[in-house]
Amino acid sequence: MIAAFALILVCQLFGEVVSELFDLPVPGPVIGMVLLFIGLLVKRKPPKVLTDAADNLLIHFSLLFVPAGVGVVTQIDRLKGDWLPIAAALTISTLLTMVLTALLMSKLFPKQDTAEKMEDAQ
Structure with a gap:
């Protein structure tokens, strides 16, 4: 699961870099999730480790609102x-x-x- 969270954070990092590099009005995490989405579209099927991590995040989703x-x-x-x-x-x-x-x-x-x-x- 650490690899899946690392992948999500790397996508967020790339999103931040793209947002800062091109001075975009879109937040880096949003760009990162779009990059992750495009990667998943290309791959066609998400890896099991990534779906498990996503399920785990969804279980604790309410904590993200704190x-x-x-x-x-x-x-x-x-x-x-x-x-x-x-x-x-x-x-x-x-x-x-x-x-x-x-x-x-x-x-x-x-x-x-x-x-x-x-x-x-x-």
Whole structure:
């Protein structure tokens, strides 16, 4: 599992290097995960050690929110002053994401007629 975490961290490092080298407005970890994704697409099947590490990370996913929660607490005064625009941005972006996801899913998955749905249900 150490090799899998090392691979993830190396991808993050390359992402940071690319972000700094080209002065991109995208965070290095995001670029690193895109690089990892491209690597997995090329390989076609992720290595077992990488899927095990990912499963382990997902089990403890809630721990990854602790630093974000601490960041919110340290900025509580700013949040009190700007709560309305922040709440509006969160609400609008969430609704927009839901609508766009629904539209994309309706385009990607073919529609079944009612007879096929009944047959699939049985």
